[in-house]
Amino acid sequence: MSDLMPCELKSRNRNINWALAWARAYLDFRGIKGSSLDARVLLAHCLGADTVALYRESERQLSSREIGAFFKLVRRRGKNEPVAYLTGRKEFMGLVFEVNRDVLIPRPETELMVEKALHLYSRYWPDESVILADVGTGCGNIAVSLAKGRPFSKIYAVDISPCALEIAERNAGVHGFGEKIVFARGDLLAPLDGLGLEGKISLITANLPYIKSAEINSLMPDVSLYEPREALDGGPDGLDLYRRLIPQSLRFLTRPGFLLMEIGPEQGREIASYLAISGWKFECFSDLAGRDRLVVACP
Numbered sequence: 534m535s536d537l538m539p540c541e542l543k544s545r546n547r548n549i550n551w552a553l554a555w556a557r558a559y560l561d562f563r564g565i566k567g568s569s570l571d572a573r574v575l576l577a578h579c580l581g582a583d584t585v586a587l588y589r590e591s592e593r594q595l596s597s598r599e600i601g602a603f604f605k606l607v608r609r610r611g612k613n614e615p616v617a618y619l620t621g622r623k624e625f626m627g628l629v630f631e632v633n634r635d636v637l638i639p640r641p642e643t644e645l646m647v648e649k650a651l652h653l654y655s656r657y658w659p660d661e662s663v664i665l666a667d668v669g670t671g672c673g674n675i676a677v678s679l680a681k682g683r684p685f686s687k688i689y690a691v692d693i694s695p696c697a698l699e700i701a702e703r704n705a706g707v708h709g710f711g712e713k714i715v716f717a718r719g720d721l722l723a724p725l726d727g728l729g730l731e732g733k734i735s736l737i738t739a740n741l742p743y744i745k746s747a748e749i750n751s752l753m754p755d756v757s758l759y760e761p762r763e764a765l766d767g768g769p770d771g772l773d774l775y776r777r778l779i780p781q782s783l784r785f786l787t788r789p790g791f792l793l794m795e796i797g798p799e800q801g802r803e804i805a806s807y808l809a810i811s812g813w814k815f816e817c818f819s820d821l822a823g824r825d826r827l828v829v830a831c832p
């Protein structure tokens with residue numbers, strides 16, 4: 534930082550273009566990929582503007598306070614802190630979700646699960662209002678997106694992390710689904726025991742941790758240093774949680790009923806053989822990059 538800063542700070546013309554050029558150079562210097570977009574998003578966040586406004590107002594002079602706030606965020610990004618944690622927000626299915634370091638940052642590939650769940654709803658229950666459970670809800674992105682997409686009668690959103698549930702509840706409230714989504718803390722489907730939901734849940738969505746424990750430290754630093762380990766670690770082969778969830782789901786699902794699980798690109802075959810041995814029907818779907826990403830299973 535200090536090696537890039539002094540001459541740059543002498544500039545009299547401290548406008549948006551100048552700040553962006555500095556941030557890009559700094560982030561490139563720190564080896565951050567996508568420096569141009571990151572710089573724009575962070576500056577827009579500091580100015581309370583959108584990124585398009587930065588093009589329109591590229592000559593606008595910045596105050597010392599604005600520059601100070603921006604430089605602080607850029608420095609943190611230079612240490613690999615994800616942009617979503619710096620801005621406190623992430624878009625998913627066209628909705629904005631509050632995020633912080635207690636929750637995984639929603640990924641675009643997870644939108645596939647939401648799309649498949651919406652499709653199954655329309656195909657099997659076009660005129661009904663059914664119950665859904667979202668296991669490992671994190672910031673509530675899947676539960677809230679589904680609540681917006683179809684008239685579920687109730688959605689149960691479970692997470693083991695109380696801090697994640699707090700954020701999920703806030704997100705549900707902001708998007709107007711505070712009443713529709715019931716939040717429950719605990720292990721997988723255990724918090725739904727005793728609620729009379731056996732045989733009554735039509736869809737279970739689960740984006741549970743599926744990274745192999747031994748691989749977590751070798752993930753990119755944005756993930757390994759900043760995202761919560763309990764949102765990533767799926768045990769020795771990454772499938773510990775799904776192997777427990779699959780038999781639990783049998784008790785709760787309607788017939789027909791579907792369990793949707795996001796998986797890692799190399800886990801399709803393994804989960805398929807587990808489901809086959811357990812007598813489930815299933816289909817595996819690929820993400821836009823053509824890698825296995827989602828399993829839809831039906832008992």
Ligand SMILES: C[S@@+](CC[C@H](N)C(=O)[O-])C[C@H]1O[C@@H](n2cnc3c(N)ncnc32)[C@H](O)[C@@H]1O
Pocket residue numbers: 636637638639640643668669670671672673674675691692693694697719720721740741742743763764765774
């Ligand atoms: C990969 S994150 C997914 C978050 C969010 N659903 C999404 O798609 O971005 C996994 C979530 O599962 C939660 N989790 C981990 N183990 C769990 C368990 N045994 N029971 C319930 N939730 C669990 C974590 O706290 C984390 O919020």
